[in-house]
Amino acid sequence: MTAVFFNPLQDGYTDDPWSHFAEMREAEPVHALLTGGYALFRYDDVFALLRDPEMSVDDRNANFDDMDRAALVEEFSEFNEFESILGMDPPDHTRLRRLVSKAFTPRTIEALRPRIEEMVDGMLDTMEEAGTADVVGELAFPLPFDVISEMLGLPEADKDQIRDWSGAIVKTLDPIITEDEMREAGEANRNLEGYLETVIDWKRANPADDILTAMIDAEESGDRMTPKELRDQVNLLFVAGHETTVNLIGTGIKELLAHPDQADLWRNDPSLDANAVDEMLRWVSPVQFSRRITLKDTEIDGVTVPAKSFVQTSLASANHDPAKFGPTAEQLDLSRPDAGQHVSFGSGIHYCLGASLAKLEGQVAIGRFLRRFPNAEPSGEPVWNGRINLRGLDRFLVRVQ
Numbered sequence: 113m114t115a116v117f118f119n120p121l122q123d124g125y126t127d128d129p130w131s132h133f134a135e136m137r138e139a140e141p142v143h144a145l146l147t148g149g150y151a152l153f154r155y156d157d158v159f160a161l162l163r164d165p166e167m168s169v170d171d172r173n174a175n176f177d178d179m180d181r182a183a184l185v186e187e188f189s190e191f192n193e194f195e196s197i198l199g200m201d202p203p204d205h206t207r208l209r210r211l212v213s214k215a216f217t218p219r220t221i222e223a224l225r226p227r228i229e230e231m232v233d234g235m236l237d238t239m240e241e242a243g244t245a246d247v248v249g250e251l252a253f254p255l256p257f258d259v260i261s262e263m264l265g266l267p268e269a270d271k272d273q274i275r276d277w278s279g280a281i282v283k284t285l286d287p288i289i290t291e292d293e294m295r296e297a298g299e300a301n302r303n304l305e306g307y308l309e310t311v312i313d314w315k316r317a318n319p320a321d322d323i324l325t326a327m328i329d330a331e332e333s334g335d336r337m338t339p340k341e342l343r344d345q346v347n348l349l350f351v352a353g354h355e356t357t358v359n360l361i362g363t364g365i366k367e368l369l370a371h372p373d374q375a376d377l378w379r380n381d382p383s384l385d386a387n388a389v390d391e392m393l394r395w396v397s398p399v400q401f402s403r404r405i406t407l408k409d410t411e412i413d414g415v416t417v418p419a420k421s422f423v424q425t426s427l428a429s430a431n432h433d434p435a436k437f438g439p440t441a442e443q444l445d446l447s448r449p450d451a452g453q454h455v456s457f458g459s460g461i462h463y464c465l466g467a468s469l470a471k472l473e474g475q476v477a478i479g480r481f482l483r484r485f486p487n488a489e490p491s492g493e494p495v496w497n498g499r500i501n502l503r504g505l506d507r508f509l510v511r512v513q
Contacts, residue, residue: 116140118151120500127496129400129503130442133429142415149422150415151401153429155436155455157412161425163460167404170201174405175420196348197465205461211330211337212345213465220323221468224259228476231258236484239512244491247481247508252362255477256354259469264346265322266311277304278351279497285401286500304350308343349466357470359398359504360389361477366494366508367396368482371444378446379482388446389474394437394454395444397428401501402458427455428503485512 116139118132119125125132136143136153143151152158161167197209232255239245253275280300283293312324319325327342337345368375378388401424410417417423431454434441440448457464464470481488488510495507 116143117146118143126498126503129428130432133426133432134442136426137429137433142412142417145424149424150412150417151424151426152412153426153433154413155430155433158425158427158430158455159459161404161412161423162402162455162458162462164404165461166407166410167423168201168407169199169205169404169462171199171405173201173407173420174422175418196344198348198462202461207335208337208341208345209461209465211335212327214326214330216323216465216469218468221472224263224469225472225476227262228255228259228473229480231255232476232480236480240484243513244509244511247365247510248358248362248505249507251477251481252358252360252365252505255361256357256470256473259473260349260354263322264311264324264349265315265320266324274304274307274350276300278355281351282355282499282502285502301347304347305343308346308350309339312339312343312346355502355504356398357473359502360393360396360470360474362505362508363396363398363503364392364474364478365481365510366490366505367392367444368478369488369490369510374444374446375482378479379486382479384446385475385479386471387448387451389471389478390454391444391446391448391451392474392478393456393471394431394448394451397431397454397456398504399456399458399501400428400503401425402427402462425455427458430455485510488512 116135118136120129120132122132133153136151141152141154141157143153145151152161197205197212200208232251235251235254239250245251257274277300280293280296281304283289284297289297312328315322315324316328319328324346327337327345330336368378378384404423404425406417406419406421406423408419410419430436432441436453437448437450445451457467457470490509491511492509494505497504497506
């Protein structure tokens with residue numbers, strides 16, 4: 113039998129990672145990566161590992177000896193000093209998440225709906241007037257950026273500059289990264305941190321009814337975030353949270369234009385809004401992988417994964433696993449009854465804090481686009497962002513008239 117290796121750099125992977133995932137699920141669902149560590153491709157294995165309390169997300173618990181990126185991580189140590197809840201284990205994770213979540217209550221998020229609808233309608237007005245538009249540049253990117261900026265109560269900022277910084281930083285989430293990319297990410301991270309420190313200082317002097325003020329004031333039993341913790345959580349909101357929503361909206365609209373029957377289904381049935389977004393999250397999987405670190409030798413499907421190993425859980429592959437989603441797993445079905453069981457936001461204690469905000473933005477942006485432009489069609493080939501983990505589009509031109 114020919115050996116199978118997971119290779120996200122192979123020709124055609126960006127356009128269609130799904131066939132490669134299917135190959136891995138069938139041939140080697142627990143896979144030793146050539147770059148070091150392991151990857152899981154089946155839903156049950158991914159779901160179980162994400163919820164396993166004996167797994168770590170703290171890179172300090174990993175053995176980098178066999179990792180190609182070890183030297184890079186050591187050289188660019190500022191990423192070791194970045195402390196967000198994304199890379200913390202309990203009890204630090206529990207403490208910090210409790211403080212941050214005080215600013216992200218369901219009531220707070222749902223109260224944003226009218227404002228998000230207003231923002232989306234304004235963007236769609238501009239697109240309609242022009243007749244053609246770049247879905248990413250004119251809707252998918254500016255919407256979550258404007259929403260999080262307004263939620264945080266930030267002053268006007270250079271969106272393009274922050275987009276460039278964010279795009280460089282998220283490359284560090286890919287399983288393969290070059291030295292040049294790591295260097296660019298380090299510079300971008302320093303620039304973004306400097307910007308955020310400035311705006312946090314400004315907000316301390318100008319408190320208001322916004323989430324950044326709430327995060328500054330968040331306290332429980334006399335505990336509150338340090339200045340560095342606060343800066344790093346805002347950094348996470350801008351980068352990881354924002355980028356994933358861009359991918360949901362941009363790639364989601366592309367996929368629906370390629371599946372007009374499903375677009376019509378959503379367009380004509382507003383009651384599908386919530387389930388449709390869950391199915392889009394399953395189908396496009398804006399975050400393709402989420403990593404964990406074993407704290408002890410762990411057996412997964414008969415394979416012993418050594419302690420201190422990185423394990424990449426393929427959320428995207430799990431979301432397309434027929435063993436979970438049945439024989440139609442590789443079909444887009446907005447009425448799928450179990451769509452909400454996707455793992456696009458992870459699972460367990462690290463379940464994405466911004467999940468409800470991303471869903472709300474996806475519902476409003478994609479739903480209103482479909483209903484406003486029933487005859488929309490692509491006017492050029494989509495341009496992918498080239499990222500392995502946060503897979504999405506850099507550009508997608510459409511005709512809306």
